[in-house]
Amino acid sequence: MLTTRPRGTNDILPDEAIKWQYLEKIIREICEQYGYEEIRTPIFEHTELFYRGVGETTDIVEKEMYTFTDRSDRSLTLRPEGTAPVVRAFLEHKLYSGPQPTKLYYVGPMFRYGRPQAGRFRQFHQFGIEVFGSRDPAVDAEVIGLAMDFYERLGLRDLELNINSVGCPQCRPRHRLELQGYLKPHAEKLCPTCRNRFERNPLRIFDCKNTGCQELVEQAPTITGSLCNECNEHFQRVKKYLDTIGVQYVVNEKMVRGLDYYTNTAFEIIAKGIGAQSSIGGGGRYDGLVEACGGPSIPGIGFGLGLERILLAMEQQGVQVPKEEEAKVFVAVLGEKAKETGLRLAFKLRKKGVAAEIDYLDRSLKAQMKAADRYGARFTVIIGEQELEQNKAVVRNMITGEQEEAALEAVEELLLKRLN
Structure with a gap:
């Protein structure tokens, strides 16, 4: 239907857009203070990037990607997450050749085909950061600390930070064998997806949302018990x-995250x-991802925070987005000649940085004053035929109700003085 948006998408109307603008303002402020620079990548990428970068055994690749073939028979995918595209851009533009570490952030839409629910859409938005070029555990702490600082600045409370180490290619094989040995007698009880993962990547079973699978791994050996000395020291x-x-945290040994590229943290x-899916963001280290995407061996770490989930959490906790008082002026005009004069004044004010609105519906003065109230104007300029004959305008303070007259050529200066 032409008048219905696609399932799993959302219209952000003007009243809601104010909240988004506030989030984005805080994001840009905090990233500047922590030394992160913005990067913007395409909405779609070559499909192979996500197979190699995200992992073939992930829910994202197996079930959730929006993939299509273009007119040149190339397979393209709407980006389901932000890290792999940033890695691709990092390599394509040889950002690794400059001073390291490279610290980047992004804000934008992602796309996954899943069951829509509270705060989860098929088109959703993420704030993410990525750091390349350092294995220092202090960088891990900075990335996590930035995320928690962001939530604190928004006014969110009672959040629980879960951390774990998922090891590295050296210590994972030992855990893989232990886990497969534990699960093998119960393999037939696994869901079809996890039976497929059993041989290819059994660690993914910890991330399954199926109740039966969760019960099976309740007592399963965790990767934390198999960490090599280097990974344990890092953690x-x-x-x-x-x-x-x-930064307070809880060690959750069963947390593995939903992407194959994670190592260590x-x-x-x-x-x-906020519903069954209570996560509002997460991330981790991915020291092998740059190399897997065809680049040199460069470590990396980052996070992705879901903005819809954050807004839902703010709503649930009663966190209000602060309203900024804006210097607004409404120009009420009566008659065509007055409209010409009022329009000229409105444009002069706008060019001086003042938000100004004028009546375009030829309403009565009473209706225009109501419109000025709805607009949130601090001052209303009234220009009618009588005012034009006397070469003046009436300037009304919408807060106090006081009015004063001024010559038409002096109204702009008077308003700028009053607003300042």
């Missing part, structure tokens, strides 16, 4: 640095009371 230092900067932020 201990991450925890130490989080303690240093005052993985984390997720939970906001209770």
Whole structure:
């Protein structure tokens, strides 16, 4: 239907857009303070990027990607997440040749075909950051700390930060064998997707939302118990640095995240009371991803925070977006000649940085004053035939109700003085 949006998408109307603008303002402020620069990547990429970057055994690649063939028979995919495209851009433009680490952030829409629910859409928006070029556990702490600082600035509370280490290619094989040995007697009880993952990537079973699979892995050996010395040391230092900067956390040994590229640190932020899917963001380290995408061996770490989920959490917790008082002027005009004069004044004010609105519906003065109230004007300029004959206008303070007269050529200067 032409008048109905596609399922899983959302219209952001003007009243809601104010909240989005506020989030984006805080994002840009905090990223500048932490030394991150903005990057913008295409909405769609070559499909192979996500197979290699996200992982063939992930729900995203197996079930959720919007993939299509273009007119040149190339397979393209609407980006389901932000990290792989940023890695591609990092390599294509040889950002690794400059001073390291490279610290980037992005804000934009992502696309996944899933069941729409509270705060989860098929087109959704993420704020993400990526850091390339350092294996220092202090960078892990900075990335996590930035996420928690962002939530704190928004006014969110009672959040739970879950952290874990998912090891590396050296220690994962040992855990893989232990896990497969544990699950093998119960393999027939796994869901079809996890039976497929059993051989290819059994660690993904921890991330399955199926109740039966969750019960089966309740007592399963976790990767944390199989960490090599280097991975264990890295995890201990991450925890130490989080303690240093005052970020509270819970170690969740069953948390593996939903993407195959993670190594070492993985984390997720939970906001209770926003539905079955309570995560409002997460991320982790991906030291092998740049190399998997065809680049040199360069470490990386980042996160992706869902903006719809954040707005839902703010609504649930009663967090209000602060309203900025704007210097607004409404120009009420009566008659064609007055409209010409009022239009000229409105454009002069706008060019001086003042928000100005004028009546375009030829309404009565009473109706225009009501419109000025709805607009939130601090001052209303009234120009009618009588005012034009006397070469003046009436300037009304909408807060106090006081009125004063001024010559038409002096109204602009008077308003700028009053507004300042």
